Amino acid sequence: MQKKLKxxxxxxxxGGLxxxxxxxxxxxxxxxxxxxDNARAPYGDHSFDVIYKYTLECVEWMFKQGCELIILACNTASAKALRNIQQKDLVDRYPHKRVLGVIRPTAETIGNYSKTGNIAVLGTRGTIESGSYLLEIxxxxxxxxxxxxxCPLWVPLIENKEHLSEGAAYFVEKDLKKLAIQSNxxxxxxLGCTHYPLMIPTIKKFVSPDVKIISQGEIVANSLVDYLNRHPELERELSKNSTVRFCTTGSELDxxxxxxxxxxxxxxxxxxxVG
Incomplete structure (x- = not known):
């Protein structure tokens, strides 16, 4: 019997949740x-080499757990590790495995939302400095x-459950003012970070109601549906028992x-x- 995979x-x-x-x-x-990988989070301020190392260790651990297809639901890992993993590690050692990211499917659709031809990307320092969104879009x-x-302070604010506080509003307004200077x-x-959807109520306080705020969850999910439709040979291998296993490298309680x-x-x- 052929093994079914996750x-x-x-x-x-x-945030990837x-x-x-x-x-x-x-x-x-x-x-x-x-x-x-909570024990080593956040990834945003790490170097390219460190992020690649951490991401690969986690991907290889997931392969060992029976994952045939992995989605990097992390913009920083997608920006700084995905290309190496796809072009080097999968080719050399895991030719039948697949690893996908969140930046490309977002880039494929984001322009369809704009009427003015001007969009903004908010993200961690690592994601923004990588230039991945600029390249893909x-x-x-x-x-x-x-x-x-x-927006380097947004993730710690969210993870400390301060994202709806007055302090969070101060930093959100400050970052959005910097953005407004670039273009009106x-x-x-x-929202180029999977944490940032939790900031939407605060963001809306400081932008025009005509501005569309786009998070990645639905875009990536729709892209995965399309990917599986285009790869029936992979889709047939995936097990369908509606089970979910949650793991962390950090504190279970946290x-x-x-x-x-x-x-x-x-x-x-x-x-x-892992690792």
Whole structure:
């Protein structure tokens, strides 16, 4: 009997649960493994080499757990590790495995939301400095003007459950003012970090109601549906028992407490060691 395999979803922490929630909603029948590398999070301020090392260790651990297809639900890992993993590690050692990211499917569609041809990308310092969004969006929408702004304090504010506080509002306003200096024609804001959807109520206080705020969860989920439709040979290998396993490299209690912010339901998790 041929072995049936899982879909893996990876993030440096818990923010990827905003993407994972949409994937499960779109594709509820499959079996999933979610891994958060909370012990080494956040990834945003690490070097390229460190992020690649950490991400590869987690991907290889997930392969060993029976994942045939892994989604990097982390913008920093997608920006700084995905290309190496796809072009080097999969080719050399895991030719039958697949690892996908969140930047490309977002870049494929983001230009369709804008009427002015001016969009903004908000992200961690690592994601913004990588230039990955500029490169990918330019490939699909060469005439689109992309304005970037790093928001380094947003993730710690969210993970400390301060994202709706007055202090968070101060930093959100400060970062959005820096963005506004770049252009007054921006009509789409892309949240280029999976944590940032929790900031939407605060962001809306400081932008025009005409500005569309786009999070990645539904885009990535729709892209995965399309990917599986285009790769039936892979889709047939995936098991369908509607099971979900949550793992963290950090504290189980901390992960569980934070996960409720992102996943909207109580979860059970287990601590694992990777690398």
């Amino acid at each position: 879909i893996g979803v990876f993030d440096s922490g818990v 905003t993407v994972f929630k949409e994937i499960v909603a779109k594709l509820p029948d499959y079996d999933y493994l979610y891994l958060g 330019n490939h699909f929408f060469p005439n689109l003007k992309v304005h970037q702004q790093s 024609s921006i009509d789409v804001i892309l 992960f569980k407490n934070h996960a409720s912010l992102f996943f909207d339901k109580e979860i059970n998790t287990e601590k694992v060691t």
